[in-house]
Structure formats: structure tokens, C-alpha cells
Amino acid sequence: MVYFLFAGVFFGGDILYLYLVQENLFFPSTCIRLFFERKRACPFFYLVFFCLIPFFFCSCSESVESEVDLFPAQEDLFVLFPNDLAQGDSARAYFSTGVMLLVHPNGVYEISFDQDPGHEPPKLHLFRTYTKPSMSQRFGLSKIKRLKPKSSGGRNVYTFVCEEKESAFWVMTLEEDGDFYTGKTSNILFTGSGSYSDTLSLNLITVGLIDPIEGTVSVDSLSRLLVQGFRKSYTSIVIDTIYTNHAEDHPTLGSKFPATEYWYAGKSSEDFTVSELGGWPAKGVANALDIVLVHRIEDLNVLGYGGLFSMNLGGGENSTVVVGTEVLTSSGIRTLGAEEIVNVAIHETGHFFGLRHTTSTRQDMEGYLDWSIVEDGFSDTPYCPELIWSGLYKVGEKGKSAMMDARAYGFEFDVAKCPDADLLMFPVSTPGTDKNFSKEQQRFLKQSLMLIPH
Ligand SMILES: [Zn+2]
Structure with missing residues (x-):
């Protein structure tokens, strides 16, 4: 099923989330609401469908692993901030099925967590959020890449560079055999380092x-x-x-x-x-x-x-x-x-x-x-x-x-x-x-x- 995903973004910290919801302002936040609108999915579905059909017939003669786009499972997405050590249990609970990441241009980021011996290391799906010009204050999602982890000290480690011109919210999910990863993800770390001036x-x-x-x-x-x-x-x-x-x-x-x-x-x-x-x-x-x-x-x-x-x-x-x-x-x-x-x-x-x-x-x-x-x-x-x-x-x-x-x-x-x-x-x-x-x-x-x- 193909969905359109939209996000309204609000801000936390010294500014209370609820106020901004009421005022309908446009701020990033510790919680991002995603709204699934199935009715709007049809044009997008047909576009994706007809573009992918030739692809499918070209590649089906080879043994290739499935390339699913694992969009977030839930409507509310919590945010992980770079180098933030105060992640709550909410972000941890939804880590596999979809969280947002605050990223900045040219930043080098690393996501890591303890390996679960009972599961193969999952793939990390990254999506870019973009504003839909006809629908103010809402976002769509476009796939950036899938990452396989490196193994280091008993941890799954994923690294990527933010290739954006401005700071942005990206979205990630974890995939295991075409579906959401169900293994443990203990001791999550999201770190970022930049090379701008100090x-x-x-x-x-x-x-x-x-x-x-x-x-x-x-x-x-x-x-x-x-x-x-x-x-x-x-x-x-x-x-x-x-x-x-x-x-x-x-x-x-x-x-x-x-x-x-x-x-x-x-x-x-x-x-x-x-x-x-x-x-x-x-x-x-x-x-x-x-x-x-x-x-x-x-x-x-x-x-x-x-x-x-x-x-x-x-x-x-x-x-x-x-x-x-x-x-x-x-x-x-x-x-x-x-x-x-x-x-x-x-x-x-x-x-x-x-x-x-x-x-x-x-x-x-x-x-x-x-x-x-x-x-x-x-x-x-x-x-x-x-x-x-x-x-x-x-x-x-x-x-x-x-x-x-x-x-x-x-x-x-x-x-x-x-x-x-x-x-x-x-x-x-x-x-x-x-x-x-x-x-x-x-x-x-x-x-x-x-x-x-x-
Ligand atoms: Zn304060």
C-alpha cells in the first residue's frame, strides 16, 4: 500500500508544544505529527506503479533482494536530535517503525545501537521530508537510501552525510526481511559532527x-x-x-x-x-x-x-x-x-x-x-x-x-x-x-x- 505522508512540525524546549498547535505555527518539535491520507495516494500510486513496472521486468531475471520502501508505521513521529543524550522512552519505543532526525548541511551522522544476537542486523531506511507547496505546513517523504550497518564492538553502526542546503528533518525506519525490525535496539546513540567554525x-x-x-x-x-x-x-x-x-x-x-x-x-x-x-x-x-x-x-x-x-x-x-x-x-x-x-x-x-x-x-x-x-x-x-x-x-x-x-x-x-x-x-x-x-x-x-x- 502506498501512502502519502504529511507532517506538521512544532517546537519544544522553552516553547510549549500545545501553544503552537493552537496557534498553528510552523516550528520543528520534539513530536512530529504525520497524517496519512489514503485518498490522495492514487495519483502517486499510479506514477510509482507505471515507473516501476519496466524496472521489475528488467530485473526479475536476476536474483535480487526486495527493495521495499519502509515508510513509518505510526502517525506520530518523535524526533532524535544530534548528540542528545536525553532520549525518552517514546523515541526508543518507535525507533524501528519510524523516528525523525534533525540534520544539518554537510553534517556527518552516526546511528548506533547494541546488536541483538537473535536477529540479523537490520537495514536503515532514510527519507527526506519536503514541503508540499499546495498544502502549507505539511510534508511529503522521499526515499534517500538504505544503509547496511557496520559491526563495531557489538553494535550496529550506520553512518551518513546530510546533503541538504538547509537544516532538515529526515525520517528513518529499520527493516528486517521487508518488514519492520523486531529485534532489540538497546543503547541508541545518534551523533553528529560538523566542520563549521567554532x-x-x-x-x-x-x-x-x-x-x-x-x-x-x-x-x-x-x-x-x-x-x-x-x-x-x-x-x-x-x-x-x-x-x-x-x-x-x-x-x-x-x-x-x-x-x-x-x-x-x-x-x-x-x-x-x-x-x-x-x-x-x-x-x-x-x-x-x-x-x-x-x-x-x-x-x-x-x-x-x-x-x-x-x-x-x-x-x-x-x-x-x-x-x-x-x-x-x-x-x-x-x-x-x-x-x-x-x-x-x-x-x-x-x-x-x-x-x-x-x-x-x-x-x-x-x-x-x-x-x-x-x-x-x-x-x-x-x-x-x-x-x-x-x-x-x-x-x-x-x-x-x-x-x-x-x-x-x-x-x-x-x-x-x-x-x-x-x-x-x-x-x-x-x-x-x-x-x-x-x-x-x-x-x-x-x-x-x-x-x-x-
Ligand atoms: Zn529554560
Whole structure:
């Protein structure tokens, strides 16, 4: 049976999946929904049928193994991200029958898992997803190749290179004798390595009116603190230049962002990530990471946004990190000082490159659609079971998750009890400048940056 496969894509991390479903936005996500539409399969079926008939008669005189295209079995596809060690049991459960893979141009990828002595090593089928121009927000699938594994240290190892011009989601299945592989697939690893630069520049973009920020005398001095903070925290990569730009000066979009009005992300415009400002059109700046500073993010207890595994330094969707100068809390407005703004920007940028919270929040797990991912998967970052058990993690007004204000917890929970409270990827903003990334997180950040064209 030939099916057409369509996917709608959504984003996880600090951005809650459900919100985006409601808003019908177009973002990659920890869960991809595939919709099978059999009625639409007929033209495609006939095309494939008549093209393959001559092929069949030419080759049937030889003894050839069957060439099935093993499309995914289920409608919902979970995503494996490169070098992500926090795979949930959902992705593992559907590993043979179909998962998505986030891949980047020219990246060299390896998928491996323990061999099952009771089964022959399966073949790995790879498919490219493509947007169907007549049906926005949906994808079709086209076969790329079938891979046979190499055997190494008792594991099946498959390697491939991503030959795409932009980052993409590919789909894989595992085949055994023309059907889905039924053997065990223990200890799955999906790794990726790129050869792009390990140097990153920053571009601070102010949007609208920005009040004076405590600890600074100007936006330029905030820029200096920002680049100092990034250099101190991101020690595995080179933080090069920081540029400072103002949205009102944008050569084509400037008039949309008057310098005299406060900008409320999520209210002043529907796109709370203000991604149209990403990829700032100036020489040298276009490949910098765009950090958008707005007056406030219009959601309860939310200090910043960074989409998990955004990994886009080229502009457009998922190309920005957003930070507010004040936060809306249940007890009123709180203004952020420069130190906290810098910490939030560093934290959200960690998500941008694929770092998860050291302890998953309720919103994170809802966004992952997987309640088994309770922490980030690194062995050198502790996590805080008390935070999960506390049940105090409130859902934001719009259901979005982000770096939270400590007041969201009320008085019942003391975040200082958490062993990960001093790590930058702790989900709650706490005071102090002595926060850091662990060694494994640093290694991961460098791997991610080098996978991204820039
Ligand atoms: Zn966060």
C-alpha cells in the first residue's frame, strides 16, 4: 500500500508544544505529527506503479533482494536530535517503525545501537521530508537510501552525510526481511559532527523603547556585559564580536518597530520570538546569533525564550533568542537588572544550541510529549527530584514554558535545595554570576555550533 505522508512540525524546549498547535505555527518539535491520507495516494500510486513496472521486468531475471520502501508505521513521529543524550522512552519505543532526525548541511551522522544476537542486523531506511507547496505546513517523504550497518564492538553502526542546503528533518525506519525490525535496539546513540567554525558572534537587537537598566549606563554597556558573560560561560567556543542594533534602524522593517513605544513580545506582534529580525542584513552580522531585547514578554513569570535545538544562525524562523527587561509575575511587575538579563540570555542560548533544563519542568515534559525525560541526559549535571515532586511548577498563562521567575514557586519551595541551582540550565532564574555549564555541556555546545552553517 502506498501512502502519502504529511507532517506538521512544532517546537519544544522553552516553547510549549500545545501553544503552537493552537496557534498553528510552523516550528520543528520534539513530536512530529504525520497524517496519512489514503485518498490522495492514487495519483502517486499510479506514477510509482507505471515507473516501476519496466524496472521489475528488467530485473526479475536476476536474483535480487526486495527493495521495499519502509515508510513509518505510526502517525506520530518523535524526533532524535544530534548528540542528545536525553532520549525518552517514546523515541526508543518507535525507533524501528519510524523516528525523525534533525540534520544539518554537510553534517556527518552516526546511528548506533547494541546488536541483538537473535536477529540479523537490520537495514536503515532514510527519507527526506519536503514541503508540499499546495498544502502549507505539511510534508511529503522521499526515499534517500538504505544503509547496511557496520559491526563495531557489538553494535550496529550506520553512518551518513546530510546533503541538504538547509537544516532538515529526515525520517528513518529499520527493516528486517521487508518488514519492520523486531529485534532489540538497546543503547541508541545518534551523533553528529560538523566542520563549521567554532566561533560565534552575537548581535544584540533592541526592540522599541528600552528603559534604563540597573547596572548599565547604556545599551552599549549592556552589550559589553553580555559579551563578557558569554565569554566567561561559553568556554568551549570562541565568542568573537558583539554587534548592537536597534530594530527601528532595520533597513526594511524599521518602521514596524517605533523606538518610542514599548514592545511586548507575544502582544505587540503575534510572533513572540520576533524572528523577522533574525539574520540582520549587514555585513558580518548576518551569521551572528540574534539576541532580541524587548521591554517585556507578555506571559506570566517568563523571562526569556530560546527554542530547543533551534540551531539556525541564518535568519527566519527559530533564528532568535528573546529576553525581556522586566517580567510579569502573579504579584506584579519585576524589573530585571543587567546581571539577570545576561544570565537569561546565556541560558536561552543554551536551549538554542540544544541544551535541556538540568531538571525538566512540567511544561518541558508536556512539550516533549514524553514524561520519561526528567533531566538532560548528561552524567555530570545533577538534577532536582524535589523540583519535579513539588508540583509547584505552574503552567504559564499561554501554556508556554521558559526560564521562570523564582516567585512562580511561592514560599513553599526553596530552589536553593536543588543541587543544580547553580548551573546555567537550571530552569529557574536565581541570583549570582558564578553559574556555569558542565564539561559535558561545554563539549555538546561546541559540537552543536560546528554543525550549524555560519
Ligand atoms: Zn529554560
